[in-house]
Amino acid sequence: SVAAPSLAADALPTLTWRLASSFPKNLDTIYGAAETFCNRVKELTDGKFTIRPYAAPELVPFNAVLDAVKDGTVEMGHTASYYYYGKDATFAFDCAVPFGLNSRQQTAWMLQGNGMKLMREFFAEHNVVNFLGGNTGTQMGGWFRKEVKSVEDLKGLKFRVGGFAGKVLAKLGVVPVQVAGGEIYTSLEKGTIDAAEWVGPYDDEKLGFNKVAKVYHYPGWWEGGAQLSFYVGKKEWDKLPKLYQAAIETASLEAHVQMQAKYDARNPSALARLMQNKTILKPFPQSVMEACFNAAQETFTEEAAKNPKFNKVYVDWMAFRHNQSQWFNVAEQTFARFNMMRKLK
Amino acid sequence: SVAAPSLAADALPTLTWRLASSFPKNLDTIYGAAETFCNRVKELTDGKFTIRPYAAPELVPFNAVLDAVKDGTVEMGHTASYYYYGKDATFAFDCAVPFGLNSRQQTAWMLQGNGMKLMREFFAEHNVVNFLGGNTGTQMGGWFRKEVKSVEDLKGLKFRVGGFAGKVLAKLGVVPVQVAGGEIYTSLEKGTIDAAEWVGPYDDEKLGFNKVAKVYHYPGWWEGGAQLSFYVGKKEWDKLPKLYQAAIETASLEAHVQMQAKYDARNPSALARLMQNKTILKPFPQSVMEACFNAAQETFTEEAAKNPKFNKVYVDWMAFRHNQSQWFNVAEQTFARFNMMRKLK
Numbered sequence: 001s002v003a004a005p006s007l008a009a010d011a012l013p014t015l016t017w018r019l020a021s022s023f024p025k026n027l028d029t030i031y032g033a034a035e036t037f038c039n040r041v042k043e044l045t046d047g048k049f050t051i052r053p054y055a056a057p058e059l060v061p062f063n064a065v066l067d068a069v070k071d072g073t074v075e076m077g078h079t080a081s082y083y084y085y086g087k088d089a090t091f092a093f094d095c096a097v098p099f100g101l102n103s104r105q106q107t108a109w110m111l112q113g114n115g116m117k118l119m120r121e122f123f124a125e126h127n128v129v130n131f132l133g134g135n136t137g138t139q140m141g142g143w144f145r146k147e148v149k150s151v152e153d154l155k156g157l158k159f160r161v162g163g164f165a166g167k168v169l170a171k172l173g174v175v176p177v178q179v180a181g182g183e184i185y186t187s188l189e190k191g192t193i194d195a196a197e198w199v200g201p202y203d204d205e206k207l208g209f210n211k212v213a214k215v216y217h218y219p220g221w222w223e224g225g226a227q228l229s230f231y232v233g234k235k236e237w238d239k240l241p242k243l244y245q246a247a248i249e250t251a252s253l254e255a256h257v258q259m260q261a262k263y264d265a266r267n268p269s270a271l272a273r274l275m276q277n278k279t280i281l282k283p284f285p286q287s288v289m290e291a292c293f294n295a296a297q298e299t300f301t302e303e304a305a306k307n308p309k310f311n312k313v314y315v316d317w318m319a320f321r322h323n324q325s326q327w328f329n330v331a332e333q334t335f336a337r338f339n340m341m342r343k344l345k
Numbered sequence: 346s347v348a349a350p351s352l353a354a355d356a357l358p359t360l361t362w363r364l365a366s367s368f369p370k371n372l373d374t375i376y377g378a379a380e381t382f383c384n385r386v387k388e389l390t391d392g393k394f395t396i397r398p399y400a401a402p403e404l405v406p407f408n409a410v411l412d413a414v415k416d417g418t419v420e421m422g423h424t425a426s427y428y429y430y431g432k433d434a435t436f437a438f439d440c441a442v443p444f445g446l447n448s449r450q451q452t453a454w455m456l457q458g459n460g461m462k463l464m465r466e467f468f469a470e471h472n473v474v475n476f477l478g479g480n481t482g483t484q485m486g487g488w489f490r491k492e493v494k495s496v497e498d499l500k501g502l503k504f505r506v507g508g509f510a511g512k513v514l515a516k517l518g519v520v521p522v523q524v525a526g527g528e529i530y531t532s533l534e535k536g537t538i539d540a541a542e543w544v545g546p547y548d549d550e551k552l553g554f555n556k557v558a559k560v561y562h563y564p565g566w567w568e569g570g571a572q573l574s575f576y577v578g579k580k581e582w583d584k585l586p587k588l589y590q591a592a593i594e595t596a597s598l599e600a601h602v603q604m605q606a607k608y609d610a611r612n613p614s615a616l617a618r619l620m621q622n623k624t625i626l627k628p629f630p631q632s633v634m635e636a637c638f639n640a641a642q643e644t645f646t647e648e649a650a651k652n653p654k655f656n657k658v659y660v661d662w663m664a665f666r667h668n669q670s671q672w673f674n675v676a677e678q679t680f681a682r683f684n685m686m687r688k689l690k
Contacts, residue, residue, distance in 0.1 A: 138679075219675075243389065
């Protein structure tokens with residue numbers, strides 16, 4: 001059945017936006033989520049709404065995306081919200097919190113729990129409307145020049161690690177160091193740092209860390225399911241026609257699911273190649289995990305006591321995490337334990 | 346910056362399609378995925394492309410959706426591809442296979458492995474273009490009037506369970522029985538069947554199975570990550586303007602991620618309520634899991650030997666599953682084991 005004359009379509013504006021990504025182009029999976037998003041929005045609007053992605057640091061440094069969106073330098077960003085932990089620890093809930101939710105649970109909390117509602121409220125103070133923009137799954141613990149065998153080994157360890165995890169680890173004597181992605185290799189090689197964490201096998205292999213640090217520890221308990229986010233400037237968002245808003249909403253979820261699928265599909269062979277290149281794959285000792293868990297709880301409690309915004313989200317998030325653990329331990333984990341161990345034979 | 350005159354938009358046709366769902370309306374999560382999808386497509390096309398969802402069995406019975414799309418009775422369907430296992434076992438790879446991929450791995454195989462390519466090839470013979478349409482995660486093993494304590498207990502057990510799992514379980518003496526969703530309760534109550542599996546706590550609670558069978562076994566190893574699918578008739582698909590095709594592609598992925606998030610967010614409290622109502626929650630014994638795993642491998646081997654279409658997909662899927670297991674056992678599973686056990690205290 002064909003076709004009444006078009007409705008609002010004639011009136012749809014031609015818009016050209018800029019999106020600042022926190023990621024370089026060579027990290028094709030995480031940067032690629034912005035491309036997936038922009039391409040789809042363009043298709044959905046018959047080419048009228050063009051959003052052009054810029055890799056970091058072309059427009060702004062990787063950790064200045066929030067400010068660039070907030071102050072209108074760019075209309076959009078694609079970033080990891082925990083980069084802004086230093087401004088307010090509450091940002092971390094939009095990305096990853098130590099011993100936090102896995103990727104499915106994070107998505108469930110955001111989309112069907114109270115997560116999106118709470119984070120939208122928080123982001124509104126920064127003139128940002130946030131959207132899901134990918135998830136890495138549980139990351140690796142990073143590359144260590146010497147194996148971590150006990151809590152004692154953490155003392156004085158110069159570790160390139162982000163905000164929240166750094167704060168937790170400092171309680172155990174770690175010296176958290178900030179090093180830009182492009183300088184990690186040299187810092188490890190020179191011994192300026194003892195260890196560095198990045199993402200997982202697929203990205204880590206590209207940056208060549210295995211050549212300068214042999215021990216690959218896991219898991220990255222500070223990034224059990226690290227979510228990426230798209231930011232849209234609130235003022236720009238409010239001006240958009242409904243159809244363009246719908247395009248952003250749906251395309252961001254497509255990018256969200258495609259990014260994780262890409263990591264999941266590519267990490268296994270990257271890990272296999274790293275193993276062939278003499279990587280020593282080691283879990284953190286149980287004693288280290290326990291000490292870190294306890295230090296994380298302490299850090300949460302301190303932050304919640306002094307930061308009411310953090311506390312408001314934390315209370316909801318804790319209850320959600322507790323309920324998820326109960327349920328995931330039943331069918332999902334029992335299946336995973338059996339099925340995965342069985343197939344490794 | 347505003348606005349050149351619209352392009353193809355004027356020419357976009359007004360279309361009204363019907364979508365046959367395999368699910369009743371009271372299963373709001375799984376049926377809801379079709380609503381999410383249809384609403385979004387409508388928004389994205391400024392109301393010009395309307396797809397109306399019909400719950401089962403309003404247009405066709407739950408397991409006749411494939412034929413209805415294939416023969417053009419409806420333009421679209423939302424269904425579980427393993428319902429068509431009886432026509433060809435290959436359909437199961439589009440949904441769930443015993444001891445198969447978990448939900449993230451299934452999505453990764455479909456979107457970033459060879460899954461979608463292989464399944465599209467297979468579905469083309471049925472005049473169907475398939476899209477992802479949700480995932481339940483690992484399901485429960487079902488409701489049993491008597492606890493399964495050993496492989497011996499499977500002999501003669503009249504179990505309401507679907508195609509592929511039924512075939513596997515028959516090797517161990519189970520009598521698989523087909524019972525429509527609405528009749529399971531009465532069949533369990535009367536003892537016509539000894540056990541029945543459905544989905545998980547949220548759906549199972551609605552159907553009240555806990556009132557007539559006390560033992561709730563897990564995991565549902567035949568549905569480690571059961572994917573739902575949207576079907577579009579190939580002829581109708583080919584006629585669509587590109588913008589409408591893009592709307593279907595992206596809205597189906599939105600429905601995919603929203604459906605799982607909804608199950609994940611709702612299952613924990615449903616399980617808690619079931620436990621308060623004297624449900625006996627029990628894992629299948631390890632010996633039963635092992636016997637079922639072996640019977641599944643046998644069934645795969647037999648099917649692959651006689652069905653070249655199945656074999657073609659199976660070979661790719663097996664390699665993917667193997668690689669996924671290796672990788673998931675590192676960061677993801679180590680984190681899950683520690684984090685979830687720790688928080689249960």
